[in-house]
Amino acid sequence: MMSRIFRHLREGIKNVIRNGWMSFASMSAVIVTLAVLGFSLILTFNVAQMSTDVTSQLEFSAFLNVNATQQTGSAIAAQIKALPGVESVQVISKNEGLAQMKKELGSEMGDVLNAFKQNPLPIQLVVKPADPHQIDRIARQVEEIQGVATVRDPHQLAAAIFRTLAIVRDVGVVFVVALLITSMFLISNTIRITIFSRRREIEIMKLVGATNWFIRWPFIVEGMLIGLVGAVVPVLVLVYGYRSLYIRAKGVFSGLAFPLVQAGDLGVKLAVILLAIGLFIGLWGGVMSVRRFLRV
CATH class of the missing domain: 3.30.70.3040 (Alpha-Beta Plaits)
Incomplete structure (x- = not known):
């Protein structure tokens, strides 16, 4: 069991290195997509806190x-x-x-x-x-x-505030979900291009008796590595950037009395969410990309 695990990890790392430019393209797609997603999450978290502060003062x-x-x-x-x-x-x-x-x-x-x-x-x-x-x-x-x-x-004022906050919340959720779906398909297609160049190798392994999962795991590991590395970069950039902004703004929205989400709390949430999404979409992309080539 351990030898198989190490073999899949080794092959997955080799695949990333072997397909240098394609791996770089996949990681770049993940970095850009998750950076936009992370920025949207930062705005969503702060708008949610601002809405809580506004409603608490009604x-x-x-x-x-x-x-x-x-x-x-x-x-x-x-x-x-x-x-x-x-x-x-x-x-x-x-x-x-x-x-x-x-x-x-x-x-x-x-x-x-x-x-x-x-x-x-x-x-x-x-x-x-x-x-x-x-x-x-x-x-x-x-x-x-x-x-x-x-x-x-207070009806008109309260209704207007609740309506505005609901619109902002719904738009933020829809935007985040749309970015997540887009990133999943983008990474899946990018990894599929990488695997397409090795379709003959997969077909030969299938014909000589290799199981589907034995063939699939190195590509899953490759996809997860691409997703993980692609998530680490925007996490570091966004967390450091937000921390600098938080210190410079002294913890409040510029020109407003509403506090920003604390840099430490937001950094932990952002890291967990983006790393989990990176691993998931890498896993999903690896599974979906190799599936069609297992039908021999």
Whole structure:
């Protein structure tokens, strides 16, 4: 058994070396395809994390009656906090709301607000759901609570965010799957060209009594070696490149407050996925390429 294993490994390595330019072409195809696939995975991982951060920050505001006191606001906030699915409730008093509005409007409009004898703003409750997908249900329940005047409708904003994130996720998945299928057929065809030049050798081995698997294994090993070497190169380039980008960007998207996926975690995931894909498509390419030449 061990002698057969070493024989298949030896023959597979010889095949790679013997077909130098064809092996190089196959490895180049794997490198280019997996590099594009790896880059797509990097974008997909970071978009997924960004979508998680965006949805985790979804919240809505409920405004109480203008004459509601701070004590009433605290009582209603406790009532909202007791609703199923509510993570937190922040009470913004009238004075805090007025100060925030003056800061947002600027000094000129702030003078206009100072002209009011009484604070015209109501107490505001900022409600954050534990599950962003439940924001509409919670908003409707809050709107029915006595003392709540209006609820800033979160439906359109939440629906737009979920729809955009779903489109980005679906496009990313389709693109990655399309690249994976393309790479499998590309490598299969490349290895098939390599094997085509040795079809007579395969036919002779078959005629003298060699089993299909005895003939097949060296080509499978060759395909796996091509896939493995072709995957190692983009893994090293992409992991090093992403790590440099992560350090330079200080761990956040340029111009945004969303954090990037940590370089160490992404490097491990990327290496595992690309090496596994490289081995698989090399194995698949070797099996599919030699199959037609075993029919003697």
